[in-house]
């Protein structure tokens with residue numbers, strides 16, 4: 001070979017080597033690691049500002065929007081790189097900034113089945129709140145975080161904390177009840193557990209998105225003091241506790257402005273007053289403007305780029321959006337990525353720990369089931385003494401129902417009530433998880449004659465019940481995003497079913513699967529009632545463990561069960577007029593929503609009186625009060641001591657006076673001085689105390705002074721009024737045997 005030819009071959013070999021070196025993953029990694037912002041000893045703020053300096057305008061804008069979702073925005077060709085979740089934000093490989101792969105993950109990772117993967121369904125979020133256990137809440141978030149990472153996601157869209165102001169809200173199951181202190185503390189713990197797995201967390205839907213009907217148009221009217229002391233307080237506590245990467249602004253308007261362009265909510269409150277360091281992302285299709293939204297504090301648009309793409313670029317170039325504003329949006333996202341660890345520790349795909357997930361789901365459900373009635377110690381059931389059991393209720397042979405909408409987790413094998421191959425989950429169709437109450441009960445009482453009746457014909461169910469020692473009726477009320485309940489009554493004639501079964505058998509136990517309160521005209525006719533919520537992947541085992549006494553129930557209600565709908569603050573949910581609805585039959589329906597639908601008004605004139613605060617203030621008796629739940633043992637409270645001070649401390653003794661070990665949620669409430677003009681009492685703290693039979697423990701709860709304060713609108717701050725405070729402790733909001741009055745300030 002002539003010398004020149006040899007040289008040519010050598011040069012091309014060298015070229016090939018150089019090219020392949022630069023494009024190899026190891027180069028990308030070592031190069032990325034060489035960037036000054038990759039030093040983990042720098043603070044997230046320092047790292048974010050170093051990256052920001054290197055970014056082009058296009059790169060900045062690319063971080064501020066998603067890549068599309070059919071029906072809600074245009075679609076980017078880049079969406080092919082999505083991991084299959086609700087949101088995908090492209091990364092910037094040259095700067096070592098990874099893509100953001102977001103998945104809905106309210107009670108487990110969504111769309112796993114559709115994506116050929118598997119996820120655990122935990123008990124619904126409201127069930128998590130019913131555990132009143134901060135460690136369990138942390139575990140809840142941690143499990144979701146691990147499963148997100150295993151599936152290649154680095155951001156969760158869970159964290160719903162809207163207060164149950166309207167119990168017919170179809171998303172009640174996704175939230176954490178009616179009390180801002182309970183909901184705020186619990187969501188904080190969920191997000192801490194999640195972000196500890198190096199996953200970006202978010203808290204949503206900010207704010208006052210308390211009904212689904214007309215959510216893209218509704219204007220919520222509420223006075224500032226009430227809002228700060230109720231719905232907004234839940235967010236304030238949750239955000240303060242957990243430093244979430246994101247806060248999702250909601251679809252609705254609040255006092256005139258859409259939440260995603262509401263300067264009071266996003267900037268004055270969230271970013272300034274609460275010092276939120278993360279980024280505000282819109283709910284899907286929640287953006288309605290460019291300059292107004294940007295100035296108000298909306299940092300990121302999902303799922304597409306109606307405003308935060310080309311429009312934003314033009315806006316920056318023309319001076320409509322100041323560069324500092326742009327940089328603030330971008331900096332917040334970068335900071336959150338560094339702070340949460342998604343840059344330093346990107347997810348590695350792996351197999352989800354199925355057995356581990358089932359075990360966690362069962363344990364969490366066992367702590368969340370609330371025993372509402374247990375006349376004559378009907379429960380726990382003694383398998384050795386029962387010869388026949390009637391298991392009754394729709395689909396109780398195959399599964400338990402789950403919450404729908406964007407929270408929906410795919411059951412393995414599809415919807416348990418559909419034939420195989422037809423089991424995909426579909427929007428607004430109830431999904432039953434393959435966790436069979438019938439089989440779980442059979443396993444507990446293998447020697448008994450256990451028979452099933454769907455209840456479709458109440459007379460036949462009653463006949464089976466009549467010939468059985470015990471009848472266990474599983475009833476349900478399904479809920480989903482994108483709908484509100486027409487009423488709190490059980491659907492499908494289940495009230496009639498229960499009444500007929502109860503008339504046939506005086507040992508009737510009712511297990512309720514619901515996302516919130518249901519009315520129970522039959523409550524006086526049955527001997528036992530357990531609220532199992534939407535019970536998750538291992539729901540049936542958990543319920544059976546409680547029914548047969550392997551587990552002593554310890555859940556307490558995170559929301560009131562009213563006697564009837566007539567007792568709610570609003571007799572009906574205000575429905576949107578036709579002109580406030582988008583027409584999805586038209587092409588590109590997102591354009592109508594983005595342009596802003598005609599508002600209709602919902603006025604929360606009950607103000608701060610949400611849940612028990614309403615029933616207390618209005619002297620309305622309830623079916624089961626907030627904070628209530630029975631156990632197979634009994635507890636007594638004694639020896640209350642209140643130590644005033646900056647953070648008043650409340651001490652008392654709880655004793656297990658029965659013969660079984662248990663865990664008691666000991667609750668502390670306070671009444672404010674009359675001059676405060678507040679409802680009769682509010683929850684200010686609690687502790688879940690494990691006690692063996694006969695054991696007693698001293699409990700001390702330090703109360704955050706904010707929980708004792710009113711929000712003073714003139715001074716724009718929390719104010720602890722001087723005067724007499726009554727502190728009360730006990731096992732439910734209606735059972736507070738300990739009481740002491742002290743003067744504060």
Ligand code: BGC
Pocket residue numbers: 086104157204283284406481
């Ligand atoms: C829901 C959000 C959800 C988003 C993405 C919206 O419809 O309101 O909660 O995270 O969709 O799926």
